[in-house]
Amino acid sequence: MELFANLAHGFAVAFSPINLLMCLVGALVGTLVGVLPGIGTIATVAMLLPITFGLPPVGALIMLAGIYYGAQYGGSTTSILVNIPGEATSVVTALDGHQMAKQGRAGPALAIAAIGSFFAGCVATVLIAVLGAPLTKLALAFGPAEYFSLMVLGLIFAVVLAKGSVLKAIAMIVFGLLLSMVGSDIETGASRMAFNIPELADGLGFATVAMGVFGFAEIIRNLDHGAEMNRNLVQQKITGLMPTRKDIADSTPAILRGTVLGSILGILPGGGAVIASFAAYTLEKKLAKNPSRFGRGAIEGVAAPESANNAAAQTSFIPLLTLGIPPNAVMALMVGAMTIHGIVPGPQVMQKQPDLVWGMIASMWIGNLMLIIINLPLVGIWVRLLRVPYRLMFPSIVVFCAIGIYSVNNAPVDVVLAGVFGLVGYWLIKHDFEPAPLLLGMVLGPLMEENLRRALLISRGDWSVFVSRPLSAVLLAIAAGLLVLAVLPTLRAKRDEVFVESEG
Amino acid sequence: MMSIRSLAGACLSAFVALGAFAVPASAQNYPTRTITMIVPFAAGGPTDVVSRIVTAHMAQTLGQSIVIENVVGAGGTTATTRAARAANDGYTLITGHMGTHAASVPLYPKLAYHPEKDFEPVALLAGTPILILARKDFPPKDLKEFVVYVKANAEKVNAAHAGIGSVSHASCELLNSILGVKPVGVPFNGTGPAMNALVAGQVDYMCDQIVNAVPQINAGTIKAYAVATPERNPSLPNVPTTTEAGLPAFQAQAWNAIFAPKGTSPAIIATLNAAAIKALDDENVRKRLLDLGSVIPAPVNRTPEALATLVKNEIAKWTPVLKPAT
Numbered sequence: 119m120e121l122f123a124n125l126a127h128g129f130a131v132a133f134s135p136i137n138l139l140m141c142l143v144g145a146l147v148g149t150l151v152g153v154l155p156g157i158g159t160i161a162t163v164a165m166l167l168p169i170t171f172g173l174p175p176v177g178a179l180i181m182l183a184g185i186y187y188g189a190q191y192g193g194s195t196t197s198i199l200v201n202i203p204g205e206a207t208s209v210v211t212a213l214d215g216h217q218m219a220k221q222g223r224a225g226p227a228l229a230i231a232a233i234g235s236f237f238a239g240c241v242a243t244v245l246i247a248v249l250g251a252p253l254t255k256l257a258l259a260f261g262p263a264e265y266f267s268l269m270v271l272g273l274i275f276a277v278v279l280a281k282g283s284v285l286k287a288i289a290m291i292v293f294g295l296l297l298s299m300v301g302s303d304i305e306t307g308a309s310r311m312a313f314n315i316p317e318l319a320d321g322l323g324f325a326t327v328a329m330g331v332f333g334f335a336e337i338i339r340n341l342d343h344g345a346e347m348n349r350n351l352v353q354q355k356i357t358g359l360m361p362t363r364k365d366i367a368d369s370t371p372a373i374l375r376g377t378v379l380g381s382i383l384g385i386l387p388g389g390g391a392v393i394a395s396f397a398a399y400t401l402e403k404k405l406a407k408n409p410s411r412f413g414r415g416a417i418e419g420v421a422a423p424e425s426a427n428n429a430a431a432q433t434s435f436i437p438l439l440t441l442g443i444p445p446n447a448v449m450a451l452m453v454g455a456m457t458i459h460g461i462v463p464g465p466q467v468m469q470k471q472p473d474l475v476w477g478m479i480a481s482m483w484i485g486n487l488m489l490i491i492i493n494l495p496l497v498g499i500w501v502r503l504l505r506v507p508y509r510l511m512f513p514s515i516v517v518f519c520a521i522g523i524y525s526v527n528n529a530p531v532d533v534v535l536a537g538v539f540g541l542v543g544y545w546l547i548k549h550d551f552e553p554a555p556l557l558l559g560m561v562l563g564p565l566m567e568e569n570l571r572r573a574l575l576i577s578r579g580d581w582s583v584f585v586s587r588p589l590s591a592v593l594l595a596i597a598a599g600l601l602v603l604a605v606l607p608t609l610r611a612k613r614d615e616v617f618v619e620s621e622g
Numbered sequence: 623m624m625s626i627r628s629l630a631g632a633c634l635s636a637f638v639a640l641g642a643f644a645v646p647a648s649a650q651n652y653p654t655r656t657i658t659m660i661v662p663f664a665a666g667g668p669t670d671v672v673s674r675i676v677t678a679h680m681a682q683t684l685g686q687s688i689v690i691e692n693v694v695g696a697g698g699t700t701a702t703t704r705a706a707r708a709a710n711d712g713y714t715l716i717t718g719h720m721g722t723h724a725a726s727v728p729l730y731p732k733l734a735y736h737p738e739k740d741f742e743p744v745a746l747l748a749g750t751p752i753l754i755l756a757r758k759d760f761p762p763k764d765l766k767e768f769v770v771y772v773k774a775n776a777e778k779v780n781a782a783h784a785g786i787g788s789v790s791h792a793s794c795e796l797l798n799s800i801l802g803v804k805p806v807g808v809p810f811n812g813t814g815p816a817m818n819a820l821v822a823g824q825v826d827y828m829c830d831q832i833v834n835a836v837p838q839i840n841a842g843t844i845k846a847y848a849v850a851t852p853e854r855n856p857s858l859p860n861v862p863t864t865t866e867a868g869l870p871a872f873q874a875q876a877w878n879a880i881f882a883p884k885g886t887s888p889a890i891i892a893t894l895n896a897a898a899i900k901a902l903d904d905e906n907v908r909k910r911l912l913d914l915g916s917v918i919p920a921p922v923n924r925t926p927e928a929l930a931t932l933v934k935n936e937i938a939k940w941t942p943v944l945k946p947a948t
Contacts, residue, residue, distance in 0.1 A: 164664060164665045164692065167665040167666055168665065168674070168690065171674065257818070258818070258821065258822040259822075261819070261822065261824045262808075262819075262824065302696070302786070304785065304786075304809045304811070305786075305807075305809050306786065307729065307786030307787060316696065316700065316703075316734075317695075319695065319696045319700075320695045320696060437818070441818070441821065441843075442837055442838070443814055443817055443818045443821065444814045445814075445818075447664075449814075450664070450666065450812065450814055451664065451665060451666045452666075453666060453814070454664070454665055454666010454667060454670065454671065455666055457666060457668075457671050457833065457914070458666065458671055458674065460910065460913050462833060462834075462836060462837050462914075463837065464836070464837020464838055464840065464841055465821075465837065465838065465841035465843050466837060466840065466841050467837070527694070527695065528693065568809070568811065571809075572808050572809070572810075575780070575806050575807075575808050576780055576806070576808060576824065576825070578806070
C-alpha cells in the first residue's frame with residue numbers, strides 16, 4: 119500500500135535525531151506558550167520564525183507545527199487553574215475546568231485534558247494521512263454562504279453555553295459582536311468605532327479582551343472582600359492528581375465525540391478550532407442525562423472541548439498540506455517559513471516534497487506522544503502552584519498577562535485596553551453576565567460579517583443563497599432547531615434545566 | 623554565517639566607502655552598532671522574505687547585524703509611521719513597498735507621513751510581477767477573450783482581492799480602470815483566503831503577486847492570462863506578458879525598497895545603497911530572489927535618485943485609480 123510506504127518514509131524522516139529534537143523543542147515551546155496567558159501561538163510563531171531560517175526546512179516546520187498543536191495542550195492549564203484561557207480554543211474549558219479546580223480536582227481536570235488531547239491528536243493524525251486528500255473537498259465546498267451559516271450556528275452554541283439567564287447570554291453575544299466590529303470595514307476600508315485611535319484601526323485583539331474580561335476581572339474579583347474564603351478553598355482541599363476510574367468512564371464518550379467534531383470542523387479554514395471547542399461542549403451538555411452538572415465541574419465539559427480543539431488543530435493542516443493554502447494565521451506564517459527555504463507550497467506539495475509532508479505528519483504523532491509525556495507529570499507541578507499564596511500569585515499573573523498582550527502587536531495601548539476590559543469584566547461578573555458568550559461573539563463576529571457581505575456581494579444582494587445552497591441550508595436548519603429548543607422552555611415560562619444551574 | 627573572509631571584505635568595502643565620499647564626523651564609522659530594519663508586514667510574507675534575503679547579505683558588507691522588526695497593521699502604514707518618526711541616524715530603516723510608499727497616499731487621507739517628504743530613498747530591492755488570474759473554468763481562454771468577456775459581462779463577474787489597500791486590490795483597480803469596468807470586488811483577509819476562493823471557483827478572477835500563484839497555475843487549479851511586466855517571468859515561461867497578449871497599458875509590479883527617515887546623512891545613504899547593490903549582484907541572493915519570481919532591478923534603477931523618481935511616478939499612477947475607492 120502506498121499509504122504505508124509513505125508513512126514509513128515519513129517516520130524515517132521524523133525519527134532522524136535532528137527532527138526528533140526539533141519536535142521536542144516545538145512541543146516544549148508550545149506547552150509553554152499555551153500555559154503563559156496572553157502569549158498566543160501567532161505571536162510566538164512569528165517571533166520564532168526568523169530563528170528557523172537557519173535550520174533545515176523539514177526540521178523547522180516540524181518545530182513550528184509542534185508549537186501550534188503543543189499550545190492546544192498547554193492552553194487548558196491556565197483555564198483550569200486560574201480561569202484565564204491561554205488560547206481562544208480554551209475559553210470553554212475554563213467553564214467546568216476551573217470549577218473542578220475549585221473543588222480540589224485540578225489534577226484530574228488537567229490530566230483528562232491531556233489524555234483527551236492525546237487521543238484526539240492521534241486520531242486526527244491518522245485522518246490526515248488516510249483521508250487528507252479527499253477531505254480537502256470539504257474545505258473547498260465551504261463558500262461565503264456556508265461560512266455565514268456555520269457562524270450563525272456557532273452563535274446559537276453560545277446561547278446554550280450560558281449557565282444563567284438566556285437573555286443575559288444573548289446580551290453578551292451582541293456585545294461581543296459589537297466589539298468585533300471595531301476597526302476597518304473590510305469592503306470600504308472605512309474606520310468604524312476606532313475614535314481616531316490608530317491602534318484601534320485593525321480592531322480589538324482577542325488576547326486584549328480575553329485577558330481583560332477573564333484574567334484581570336478574575337483577579338479583581340479574587341482580591342475582593344469575601345472572595346478570600348473561596349481562594350483558600352482552592353488551595354487547601356486538593357484531592358488526587360489523576361482521574362478516577364469513574365472520571366475515565368464519564369470522559370471516554372465525550373473524548374470520542376469531541377474528536378469527531380473537532381476533526382471535521384478543523385478542516386474548515388478560519389475559526390474551525392474555536393467553533394469545534396464550543397460545539398463539543400454544547401453537544402455534551404445537550405446529550406447529558408443531567409445537564410445541570412455543566413458549569414459546576416463536569417469532567418465531560420473539560421474532556422470534550424480539549425479533545426475537539428486538539429483534533430481541529432491537527433486537521434487544520436489538511437488544506438495546507440494538500441492545497442498549499444494556509445487556513446489560518448499560524449499556517450500563513452508556516453508558508454512564509456517554507457518560502458524562505460525556497461519551497462512554495464501548492465497543490466503538488468505532496469508529490470514534490472514527500473519528505474516535508476509525510477515527515478510532518480509522522481512528527482505530529484511523535485509530538486503528541488511527547489506532549490502527553492511532558493504534560494502528565496507537569497500536572498503535579500501545576501497543582502502545587504495553586505498552593506502559592508495569592509498575594510504572590512496575582513502580581514505574576516498580571517505581569518505575564520501584560521507581557522503577553524504587549525507582545526502581540528508591540529503596542530502599549532493594548533495593555534491599557536486590557537485594563538479597561540478588566541474593569542468592564544468585573545462589572546459583568548458582579549451583575550452575573552458571563553464572559554464566555556462575549557468572547558465567542560467577538561471571535562465569530564468578523565467571520566460572520568465578512569462572509570455575509572461576501573456572500574451577498576457574489577449573489578448581488580439575493581438573500582436566498584443562504585437557503586438555496588444545500589450545505590448552508592442544513593446548517594441554518596440545525597441552528598433554527600437549536601434556537602427553538604433554547605427558546606421553547608422560556609415561552610412555556612418554565613425554564614429549561616439546560617440553562618438553569620444555579621439560582622444565585 | 624559570517625566567515626573571516628567576508629568580514630575582511632566588509633572592512634575593505636567600508637574603507638572603500640570611506641574613501642569615496644566626504645564623510646561628516648557623525649557618519650564616519652557608520653555603522654558601529656546593530657541596524658533595525660522595520661518590515662511593515664508579517665514575517666514570511668513577500669516583503670519580509672525579500673528583506674531578509676537582501677539584508678542578510680548587506681549585514682556582511684556593513685560588518686554589523688541587521689535585525690528585522692515586523693510591525694504589522696493598517697496596511698503597513700503603522701510601521702511606516704513609526705519609521706518616519708525614528709531617529710535619522712541610519713540605525714532605523716524600513717523596507718517599504720508599493721502600498722506603504724505609493725498606494726497609501728490616496729487610500730489613507732489621514733496618513734501620518736508622506737512617502738516623499740518624510741523619507742530618504744536608499745535603494746530599490748526587487749519587484750514582484752502581478753499576474754491576471756482566473757478560476758480554472760472561467761470561459762475566456764486568453765487575455766483578449768478575457769477583456770471582451772469582462773466588458774460584456776461587467777454586471778456578472780466577481781473580482782477577488784486581499785483587502786482594501788493590498789497589492790491585489792490596487793492592481794485589480796488599475797486593471798479595471800484600464801478596461802473601464804467596475805466588477806463587484808469581493809474582499810478577503812489576505813491572499814490565502816482569496817486564493818482559496820479562486821481555487822474553489824467561488825470568484826471569477828483576481829490580480830495577485832507571482833509568488834503565491836505559481837504552484838497553483840502549474841497544478842492547473844487556476845489559470846493565468848498574463849504577467850503585467852515588460853518581460854516574461856522565468857518561473858512561468860508559458861504565460862505571455864500583457865504587451866504580448868494585447869493589453870500593454872496594464873503594467874504593475876509590487877516593488878520593495880529600503881527607505882531611511884528624512885534627514886539621514888547622504889554618506890550613510892550612500893553606504894547603505896552600496897551595500898544593497900552589492901547584495902543584488904551576489905549570485906546566491908540573485909538566485910533566491912529569482913526563485914521567488916522577483917525581478918531584480920537593472921543597475922540604472924538602483925540609485926537613490928531612481929527610487930525617488932519611482933516613488934513619485936507610482937504615487938501619480940495609483941492616486942487617480944484608488945481615489946474613488948475610499
